[in-house]
Amino acid sequence: MSVAPATDWTDRMLELTVGPVAHGGHCVARAGGDGRPADDGRVVFVRHALPGERVRAVVTxxxxxxxxxxxxxxxxxxxxxxxxxxxxxxxxGGCGGCDFQHATPAAQxxxxxxxLREQLARLAAPAAATAAVRFDEVVVEELPGGPLGWRTRVRLAVDDDGVPGLRAHRSHDVCEIRDCPLVPGGALEPVLERRFRPGSEVDVTVVGGTASSAGGSRVDATARIGAGSTVHAAGRTWELSAGTFWQVHPxxxxTLAGVVGDWAAVPRGGVAWDLYGGVGLLGSxxxxxxxxxxxxxxxxxxxxxxxxxxxxxxxLGQVEFVRGRAEREIGRLRPDPDVVVTDPPRTGLGRAAVRALAARRPRRIVHVGCDPAALARDLALFAGAGYRVTRLRAFDAFPMTHHMEAVALLEPLE
Ligand SMILES: C[S@@+](CC[C@H](N)C(=O)[O-])C[C@H]1O[C@@H](n2cnc3c(N)ncnc32)[C@H](O)[C@@H]1O
Structure with a gap:
């Protein structure tokens, strides 16, 4: 039973036995056993702990x-x-970017x-019932390149003195970092030496580590602010303007192109849609x-x-870009699709888009999701719309953080 407190617990020190991990980069514990029976049972989301540990934690x-x-x-x-x-x-009290640096990469x-399993169990039960795969057996696969030096795009916050740094966890404070180990070797240093407009944000693109050299030429990396970059993937090259989306992990x-290549299986001469397609990485x-x-x-x-x-x-004369909101375009696009790839932002597809998409009856939908709760909700909606999950994979595309990327293949139930 959870107990609402009579007083604000902020700054109170608790001694906790840490329970399971929860979505959001923390573990669940319950207050109690410290001589204050009225507090017993209150849920505490505790950061920088691991399941099974006994810790002292301050309420933030x-x-x-x-x-x-x-x-x-x-x-x-x-x-x-x-x-x-x-x-x-x-x-x-530190940076909000990394949630799990205190755990081994395998433990992360x-x-x-x-x-992911917990979110699927809680939010995607209708999909689990019809799936050809077991949701409780899904694993998060390692990507090449190791847990450090993978972050090719960073948003810095600027403090009142114009000094750039990383945003503190759930705060407006700015951590005045000297470097960030998630960014390829030393690339941020020249940017951190500069001063910017107080209160602004600085988007940094790291140039030099490419998808094909994820584990290799990092020492050559240099950071550019507000500039475009050249990226290579799926055997092609893109020149990106500043601000154009590209996956952060090189x-x-x-990896996504490989999964889509394996699962989409669009017939020759067929029709495919790449919704929320960015620069057409998966469309290519x-x-x-x-x-x-x-x-x-x-x-x-x-x-x-x-x-x-x-x-x-x-x-590629067979590729056409449609500028618009995917949710609106689903009902208007012609011709009907054989296969659809969907890669929406963190909030997922949602009920209206799933319904509209299912009404177009594609033979296969490859759905990419970067938030496990949104993914689970979308899979449940697809189950309600007559589609079953036939493949499911997840990747550690954001080592040291709680974020991940998952891909599901959906096919009509009948
Ligand atoms: C997660 S990214 C995926 C891009 C691409 N699949 C890739 O892997 O490079 C999502 C993309 O959806 C775009 N986007 C966001 N909201 C959208 C909407 N309502 N309709 C269409 N595109 C949208 C973003 O600009 C971004 O390019």
Whole structure:
């Protein structure tokens, strides 16, 4: 039973036995056993802890309801999965970017798999009932390149003195970092030496590590601010304008392209849609499958992504970019699709888009999701619309953080 507190717990020190990991980069514990029976049972979301540990944690946020948030300040009994974080900011009161630096990379992937399984169990029961795969057996696969030096795009926050850094967890404060170990070797340093307009944000693109050299030429990386970049994936090259979407992990574009290549199986001369298609990374794979007599419609809302994608895929006459909101375009696109790829932002597809898509009756839908809760909700909606999950994979595309990327193949139930 959860107990709402009579007083604000902020800054209170708790001694906790840490329970399972939960979605959002923290574990669940219950207050109690410290001589204050009235507090017993209150849920505490505790950061920088691991399941099974005994920790002392300070309450950082108390919204006043059934739960509060805390951060570990002392580990009394450590998990065997615990390691020393690579960054001094990856701890209590520190940067909000990394949630799991205190765990081995294998343990991080196990934590993410637990979260994905739990979200699927809670939110996707109708999909589990018809799926050809077991949701409780899904794993989170490692990508090449290791847990550090993978982040090719970083948003810096600028403090009141004009100093750039990384945003502190759930705060407006800025951590004045000297470097970030997730960014290829030293690439951020020249940017961090500069001063910017107080209160602004600085988008940094790291140039030099490419998808094909994810584990290799990182030392050559240099950071560029607000500039475009050249990227390579799926055997092609894109010139990206500043602000155009590209996957942050250098190995993810080729990984997703590989999965789409395996699962989409669009017939030659057929029709495929790439919804939320960015610059047409996955559309280029579909174009190869349909061949010159087929049709690939890439639907994307960002004008710069459409312009960059159309330029990069200009040699593929079967590809057409449609600038617009995918949810609206689903009902209007012609011709009907054999196969659809969907890769929406974190919020997922939602009820209206899933219904509209199912009404177009594609033979296969390859759905990419970067939030396990949104993915689970969308899979449940697809189950209600007559589609079953026949394949499911997940990837650790954001090591050290709680984020992950998952891909599901959906096929009609009958
Ligand atoms: C997760 S990215 C995927 C891009 C692409 N599949 C890739 O892997 O490079 C999502 C894309 O959807 C676009 N987007 C966001 N909301 C949209 C909407 N309502 N309709 C169409 N595109 C949208 C974003 O600009 C972004 O390019």
């Amino acid at each position: 946020e108390d919204p006043g309801g059934a739960f509060c948030r805390a951060d570990t300040v002392e580990v009394l009994t450590a998990s065997p999965d615990r390691v020393e974080p690579a960054c001094v900011w990856a701890g209590p 992937r196990a934590l993410k798999a637990d979260v 190995a993810l574009p080729d 794979v579909l174009a190869r499958q349909v061949g010159p007599d087929g049709t690939v419609l890439v639907v994307e809302s960002s004008p710069s992504a459409v312009a960059d994608g159309a330029a990069a895929l200009a040699d």
